[in-house]
Amino acid sequence: MVPLVHGATYFDRLVSCLVQMRPGDLVMFTDWRGDPDQRLDEHGLEVTTALSEAAGRGVVVKGLVWRSHLDKLSFSEQQNRHLGEEIEAAGGECLLDMRVRPGASHHQKFVVLRHLDRPELDVAFVGGIDLCHSRRDDARHEGDPQKQPMAAVYGERPPWHDIQLMVHGPAVADVEATFRERWEDPAPLSRNPVNVLSERLRHDTRTAGPLPTQHPDPGPRGSANIQLTRTYGNRHPGYPFAPEGERSVARAYTKAVRRAERIIYVEDQYLWNSEIVAPFAEALRSRPSLHLIAVIPHYPDQDGRLSMPPNLVGRQAALNTLYDAAPDRVAVYGVQNPAGTPVYVHAKVCVVDDVWASVGSDNINRRSWTHDSELACAVVDDARDTREPQMLDRFGHGARAFARSLRLELGREHLDLDDDTDLIDPSRAFEAFAASAARLQSWHDAGAVGDRPPGRLRPYRRPHLTRRTLAWATPLYRVVYDPDGRPLRMRYARRF
Structure with a gap:
């Protein structure tokens, strides 16, 4: 892997x-x-x-x-x-x-x-x-x-x-x-x-x-255990292999996130919908030691007067839900390149306590969890990472090589670091991300004078849509941008 x-x-x-x-x-x-x-x-x-x-x-x-x-x-x-x-x-x-x-x-x-x-x-x-x-x-x-x-x-x-x-x-x-x-x-x-x-x-x-x-099947290779997770909408007539659709992406995320103890690291194109991020908020409320770092695009990929607001409806609701749960333990960033141009984050990554990791085509939104077809690899490595702290979770699983290495590789790039010293411990990583993003933001606020500080992250500023905008953009968001593909009984029960 x-x-x-x-x-x-x-x-x-x-x-x-x-x-x-x-x-x-x-x-x-x-x-x-x-x-x-x-x-x-x-x-x-x-x-x-x-x-x-x-x-x-x-x-x-x-x-x-x-x-x-x-x-x-x-x-x-x-x-x-x-x-x-x-x-x-x-x-x-x-x-x-x-x-x-x-x-x-x-x-x-x-x-x-x-x-x-x-x-x-x-x-x-x-x-x-x-x-x-x-x-x-x-x-x-x-x-x-x-x-x-x-x-x-x-x-x-x-x-x-x-x-x-x-x-x-x-x-x-x-x-x-x-x-x-x-x-x-x-x-x-x-x-x-x-x-x-x-x-x-x-x-x-x-x-x-x-x-x-x-x-x-090919023979075993390496130490990683891989579970494929998928989404298929509830199509009529149903897929022969998924008569009422499939939502194993949603179930895997929900289970892994609810077990989180120290850190959830996310890179996602969307991070939309208050219902979808509810398991993240629940984990943050119940675990005072838990921190969430999210890397998302600074701006939607389309900027039209009709397309921009529906893109922000679900984002605003999701981030409000997360910050309400733990305002001091949630940090959301966007990426820019050394020239100052925003980088479009299209990655779909989640790492929980350096044990469980998921990489795939699925975003953290209702469309990806219920409506479109998606495929992801959920990975738990048998190989342990021996660097301290080795134990982040409360179940005794210990940090695993793949999940931790992936989180650190992404962190080094975003912070322009050559080593992992400030990233291995989740609390120090949370502080390192915050300090790096604050320095870069301050440099921009001061007119970008002098040497640009290292790092590529800037704090993401939550959208604040007016009531008038929400009135017309919310129905469009729900029906077109982030629809629900579950059977009706599952929608009403809020189950996946």
Whole structure:
């Protein structure tokens, strides 16, 4: 299990694995958005070229990409279509998959590589990074030259912070099983009559071809125990593998957070909805030793007069709930690069007491926990971290190597640190984050005169929407931006 922080790191590793694939090997991938011309490395190798070349060598290539909506609505129907067409021209197969609840998306982002006679090379990549524009950034956060439209505050090349996991061992087969379940779903790829008619006129593929027989699970690798957690909305008719949907992402978060004792570290694109953050608030109220550090975007990715307020409704409610629970033990930050440009935080990470960690496509909001399709890896490592304090939780589990190393790696980057001295102990980490962000904020407040202090975090200022704005933005937020995909009885009972 290897965390690949930043899109450039992930893309480089993906390319190095793809070029090793031989005839009869199998590539399976899912995406929310796929841009065929997205460059994966410094040599200009594009997504469609990498996958098409693999198919041309006799590798079996299968893909599922969410159909999305029209590009004039700032989505990605045309890019996804072109990616599928080019892969199929090379002998692969890529389906535009709209088998979701109305208004939902297939948000899973993973790649699985299985090898016919070299199981030691089997690998899966799971996380929040799509094979599309804006994702290829690195620790310098200068942005991807192949940008996608975003709010003006993010500049010409929007900086992007994200993470993907590189998974080996038996869990690779579990990720593959998720792909196979979706691929073999007998429901029509789309029920939209306009889409159906256009597909027929273009003679598009509307049924999935057969997949090769699944290989035996890869052998154990490393010390990490990985549980896949997923979300599927309550679709009609139901998924064969999830008749009333699935909400194991929500259940895993709820269980882990309620056991927290010393620290919850979160990086999230949204952090929305007072109901969704209720377990975090409950844990903060019941555990006076618990601190919460959250790293989120300073600004939404869209800044229109109609799109901005609904983006802030759920954020305002969630942060008010958290600060009301423990005002002195909650700290929320946004990231900027050394040039002062805000960095868009797209990562979906949670670490609890350096024991449990989750990385995936899921955000902390109602849409991700109930409505869209999501996939995450919840990790508990058998290997212990022996640095003090070793024991953060009240159950005697002790700090684990993967969870602690991930939290420290992210912390070092955000604070521009070369070592972990101030980050291992949760209380000291909370203070170090606060001090670093305060110094940078003071430097900006003083006119950015003199040397810029180290660190990339600034305190996030909570939104304060007026009653008039809330009156029109809240219904739009609930219905469009953060809908609920649970069966009605679960909504009323507030269960997942």
